[in-house]
Amino acid sequence: MDSQTIIAFLPQLILAAGTVGALLLVAWRRSQRMIAYFTLVTLLLTLVSTFNGIGQLTTAVTQLFYVDDYGRFALLLILLVSICSLFLSMQRLSTDVEVHDEYYLLMLLTVLGGSILVISDHFASLFLGFELLSISLVGLVGYFRQQQYSVESSFKYLILSASASSFMLLGIAFIYAQTGTLSFSPSADITGVSSLSLANNYLLPLGFILFFSGMAFKLSLVPFHYWTPDVYQGASTPVTLLVATVSKCAIFVVLLKCCFAYYQHYMGLHEQVFNVIAAVAILSMILGNSLALKQQSIKRILAYSSIAHMGYLLIIVLLNQVHAIEMAWQSTLFYLTTYLIACVSIFTVICLSEGEQHQDVNLADWQGLFWHRPLLASLVIVAVLSFAGIPLTAGFIGKFYLINLAANQAMWPLLAALIIGSGVALAYYLPMVFTLFTEQGQSDKKYDHLLSFGHRSMVSLFIVLGLLLGIFPDVLGHWLLEF
Amino acid sequence: MIITLLMVGLVLTGGFAWFSEEKKAGSAKLIALLSLLFFSVCFITFVMAASTEFAQLQQLTKVTWIAVFNIHYQLALDHLSIMLLLLTFLLSIIAVLISWREITYRRGFYYFNLLLTVAGIIGVFTAVDMFLFFFFWEVMLLPMTALIAIWGHENRRFAAIKFFIFTQVSSLLMLIAIILMAYLHLQQTGSLSFSYQDWLKLELPQELASYLMLGFFIAFAVKLPSFPVHSWLPDAHTQAPTAGSVLLAGVLLKTGAYGLIRFVIVLFPQASQEFAPIAAILALISILYGAKMAFAQSDFKRLVAYSSISHMGFVMLALFSFNVNAFHGAVITLVAHGLSSAALFAFAGMLYARIHSRDLAKMGGFWQSAPVMGGFGLAFCAAAFGLPGMANFVGEFFSLIGAFQRFPVITILAALGIIGSAIYGVVLFQSSFHGAVKQQFIDLSIRERIIATSLLAFLLIIGVFPNVILQFTFNGGG
Numbered sequence: 011m012d013s014q015t016i017i018a019f020l021p022q023l024i025l026a027a028g029t030v031g032a033l034l035l036v037a038w039r040r041s042q043r044m045i046a047y048f049t050l051v052t053l054l055l056t057l058v059s060t061f062n063g064i065g066q067l068t069t070a071v072t073q074l075f076y077v078d079d080y081g082r083f084a085l086l087l088i089l090l091v092s093i094c095s096l097f098l099s100m101q102r103l104s105t106d107v108e109v110h111d112e113y114y115l116l117m118l119l120t121v122l123g124g125s126i127l128v129i130s131d132h133f134a135s136l137f138l139g140f141e142l143l144s145i146s147l148v149g150l151v152g153y154f155r156q157q158q159y160s161v162e163s164s165f166k167y168l169i170l171s172a173s174a175s176s177f178m179l180l181g182i183a184f185i186y187a188q189t190g191t192l193s194f195s196p197s198a199d200i201t202g203v204s205s206l207s208l209a210n211n212y213l214l215p216l217g218f219i220l221f222f223s224g225m226a227f228k229l230s231l232v233p234f235h236y237w238t239p240d241v242y243q244g245a246s247t248p249v250t251l252l253v254a255t256v257s258k259c260a261i262f263v264v265l266l267k268c269c270f271a272y273y274q275h276y277m278g279l280h281e282q283v284f285n286v287i288a289a290v291a292i293l294s295m296i297l298g299n300s301l302a303l304k305q306q307s308i309k310r311i312l313a314y315s316s317i318a319h320m321g322y323l324l325i326i327v328l329l330n331q332v333h334a335i336e337m338a339w340q341s342t343l344f345y346l347t348t349y350l351i352a353c354v355s356i357f358t359v360i361c362l363s364e365g366e367q368h369q370d371v372n373l374a375d376w377q378g379l380f381w382h383r384p385l386l387a388s389l390v391i392v393a394v395l396s397f398a399g400i401p402l403t404a405g406f407i408g409k410f411y412l413i414n415l416a417a418n419q420a421m422w423p424l425l426a427a428l429i430i431g432s433g434v435a436l437a438y439y440l441p442m443v444f445t446l447f448t449e450q451g452q453s454d455k456k457y458d459h460l461l462s463f464g465h466r467s468m469v470s471l472f473i474v475l476g477l478l479l480g481i482f483p484d485v486l487g488h489w490l491l492e493f
Numbered sequence: 494m495i496i497t498l499l500m501v502g503l504v505l506t507g508g509f510a511w512f513s514e515e516k517k518a519g520s521a522k523l524i525a526l527l528s529l530l531f532f533s534v535c536f537i538t539f540v541m542a543a544s545t546e547f548a549q550l551q552q553l554t555k556v557t558w559i560a561v562f563n564i565h566y567q568l569a570l571d572h573l574s575i576m577l578l579l580l581t582f583l584l585s586i587i588a589v590l591i592s593w594r595e596i597t598y599r600r601g602f603y604y605f606n607l608l609l610t611v612a613g614i615i616g617v618f619t620a621v622d623m624f625l626f627f628f629f630w631e632v633m634l635l636p637m638t639a640l641i642a643i644w645g646h647e648n649r650r651f652a653a654i655k656f657f658i659f660t661q662v663s664s665l666l667m668l669i670a671i672i673l674m675a676y677l678h679l680q681q682t683g684s685l686s687f688s689y690q691d692w693l694k695l696e697l698p699q700e701l702a703s704y705l706m707l708g709f710f711i712a713f714a715v716k717l718p719s720f721p722v723h724s725w726l727p728d729a730h731t732q733a734p735t736a737g738s739v740l741l742a743g744v745l746l747k748t749g750a751y752g753l754i755r756f757v758i759v760l761f762p763q764a765s766q767e768f769a770p771i772a773a774i775l776a777l778i779s780i781l782y783g784a785k786m787a788f789a790q791s792d793f794k795r796l797v798a799y800s801s802i803s804h805m806g807f808v809m810l811a812l813f814s815f816n817v818n819a820f821h822g823a824v825i826t827l828v829a830h831g832l833s834s835a836a837l838f839a840f841a842g843m844l845y846a847r848i849h850s851r852d853l854a855k856m857g858g859f860w861q862s863a864p865v866m867g868g869f870g871l872a873f874c875a876a877a878f879g880l881p882g883m884a885n886f887v888g889e890f891f892s893l894i895g896a897f898q899r900f901p902v903i904t905i906l907a908a909l910g911i912i913g914s915a916i917y918g919v920v921l922f923q924s925s926f927h928g929a930v931k932q933q934f935i936d937l938s939i940r941e942r943i944i945a946t947s948l949l950a951f952l953l954i955i956g957v958f959p960n961v962i963l964q965f966t967f968n969g970g971g
Binding site for chain 2: 340395400401402406410413414417418425428429430432433436437440441444447449482483484487488491
């Protein structure tokens with residue numbers, strides 16, 4: 011390994027070293043505060059090394075990894091979200107007497123899994139990252155064992171996740187049987203396979219679809235979405251944030267990498283799997299949004315809305331034109347950025363408005379929030395409108411990127427589903443906003459000052475970010491152009 | 494530049510009004526009124542003093558906004574948008590005056606939203622970059638929805654959601670059409686462009702043009718509204734606070750007509766020619782159906798709301814007749830309906846303030862105690878059903894004359910709508926002001942008299958001297 015390779019791989023190395031360091035730290039002295047700050051420092055160091063890497067050359071690190079700017083940017087997003095989640099967790103855990111070293115350890119492992127996924131270029135590394143991510147998330151989901159749904163949701167997640175990985179493995183095996191390589195981009199010496207005849211070949215598309223279904227499980231796409239609401243609701247809020255953001259972002263990025271590579275190498279593949287993926291996308295958009303309609307629990311609403319959002323994103327996976335791939339990556343990263351900002355925003359508010367017992371937050375709990383806690387409520391408004399894709403907020407620009415892509419590729423059925431989905435979605439997003447304005451007849455006592463300075467600045471920062479990207483999307487869009 | 498300052502100024506004063514209401518109760522409405530007066534004077538002075546001729550679209554500002562998609566912050570004015578902006582200013586001042594007593598809670602936030610709505614509407618009427626237009630088109634909805642959802646009547650949330658979903662879904666169709674046009678520009682000239690002026694130079698393939706036209710048409714038909722996408726309107730108008738109804742009927746519906754004139758007809762002349770028969774039939778159905786439904790209502794505001802559908806049907810019929818007379822008729826009808834429906838909604842608000850009901854069955858004999866109110870009421874009802882001498886008559890007359898040359902049969906049937914409007918107009922007036930005395934209350938206050946007089950004056954002036962408006966040229970006719 012030369013120095014360039016090591017620098018490219020540095021973020022993952024730091025994370026791995028940090029995980030080991032955290033283990034040693036636990037053996038040395040058990041202290042809540044120490045391990046929390048150790049995790050924070052590890053994440054920050056990784057963040058710096060990732061940020062430094064952006065704009066540098068794309069490098070292949072062994073056969074397994076391929077570090078490019080898209081992957082680096084996705085890792086940047088993952089790290090930023092994890093840092094937010096870490097802050098929320100620290101607040102959540104600070105009230106407990108027990109020392110929660112394992113929690114932070116699992117968190118680092120989750121991030122490590124995600125960081126491996128976003129740069130993997132090989133099914134072996136993909137599987138490694140996938141399993142690291144899933145298993146540590148299972149641990150996190152069931153971590154607060156005293157809570158009502160914790161065991162149920164972690165079991166659900168464990169079993170479904172394990173079966174999803176086995177399907178995925180089978181798919182990978184089929185693909186390997188046909189192509190003779192596990193790499194996403196077969197190297198020159200086996201170019202023979204790229205002329206692989208797909209005319210009567212069912213195994214490759216079948217394998218690909220099985221592989222896709224494993225991924226779809228993680229992305230909670232219909233019909234693999236059943237775990238989502240229960241896990242969202244059962245896990246504690248910072249963990250839900252990780253499930254909603256880190257896992258989905260990493261998995262989507264690697265899925266896109268893999269799909270684009272395969273479409274390029276095996277020309278006919280796209281047509282064969284197109285209909286399946288399109289159907290999954292359309293179903294996710296419409297069902298996800300419809301199922302959210304009657305929900306009362308905010309986390310369940312967000313779970314269903316995430317199904318729909320992943321459905322919207324799948325539009326990008328269906329892209330088949332080589333010249334549009336750059337645009338596709340920009341759209342993906344922009345959309346993911348806006349989605350993650352909105353997710354972090356709303357989960358922050360959920361965390362801050364949870365009661366002492368950390369019970370589930372219902373819509374009714376947010377009644378009149380705008381009059382009592384205007385700052386928190388403004389953040390909810392920006393986040394929800396961003397989810398709904400209304401102008402002024404970042405989410406609209408994300409959706410604009412998607413529609414641009416889809417209209418350019420003439421994917422009319424998907425566009426129709428997107429429009430219908432967005433229409434249905436408004437029927438639950440708007441009541442969420444209206445709830446904030448409900449009159450309760452009480453005095454307008456303001457509670458915002460009860461928040462700590464850190465929380466207040468965090469909330470304000472997210473409001474500004476959500477609006478900034480909506481009004482001046484060039485800030486990010488220009489940057490993405492250079493990748 | 495001035496338009497940008499106006500919008501920023503409105504948003505800032507809105508924020509200031511909100512802030513000052515917290516400090517001193519009752520100051521928000523004053524700030525809102527003064528700022529609106531000040532800004533409208535600014536606007537009028539700017540238009541009068543401007544050396545440019547606004548017969549053609551005059552570009553005011555062009556700044557790069559989103560370089561990735563070559564989107565500009567681009568504003569322009571012509572006579573049509575100036576006229577609609579003046580209407581907007583007038584009605585927003587009236588909206589503030591109407592809210593003076595009606596809004597009793599959360600006043601600061603109310604006026605903030607009101608001013609924001611006005612700012613958004615100004616943006617819609619001036620934006621010529623289509624992305625910017627779409628941006629404002631959506632942004633003006635947000636504060637309007639808030640007005641309905643927070644200060645509306647009993648069913649306000651449902652109405653607000655319905656209103657929002659209808660416009661949002663239809664405008665997404667428009668967004669797709671906008672994006673496709675931009676890519677068409679990319680194909681033909683090699684660069685992406687969302688600018689309206691650039692699009693005018695495009696050569697549209699026949700088949701694609703009609704689909705694109707439909708995308709725009711649906712968005713504007715929902716806003717207009719036209720049958721069969723009108724059903725949000727009666728709910729939204731009925732449930733909105735009075736000022737909200739005034740702005741909705743007076744200005745927001747006009748954004749739909751504005752869109753039809755500026756974008757559908759001008760950008761897709763041929764496609765809209767082909768589409769004209771369908772549009773005319775939809776317009777005819779709107780006219781007759783609106784009149785019929787208005788007649789069947791027992792709710793004052795719902796009745797006026799359905800009458801709006803009927804009146805806007807005339808606008809659509811006239812616009813798709815491609816005839817100078819009809820076009821002038823449509824433009825006058827826009828202004829006239831803006832004034833007269835605003836007046837009727839204001840009346841509904843005044844009655845509601847007195848008897849706390851919108852139910853016509855609970856009204857009657859109000860002439861006894863409030864003759865001045867009755868007199869104005871009669872005048873406004875007469876305006877709504879197109880009494881000669883009032884602006885509505887000129888508008889509908891011109892529309893029908895022009896439309897007759899293109900669609901004789903449809904126009905003859907549409908003329909029945911005028912009879913219908915006379916029927917529901919008289920029903921409205923009779924059941925509220927005549928008959929057995931149900932309730933007694935005080936007559937119009939000075940503030941209410943100012944509102945009524947100013948609206949009536951404008952209706953009469955335009956009715957007697959339609960040249961006030963017709964001396965200007967409006968692109969899109971013929």
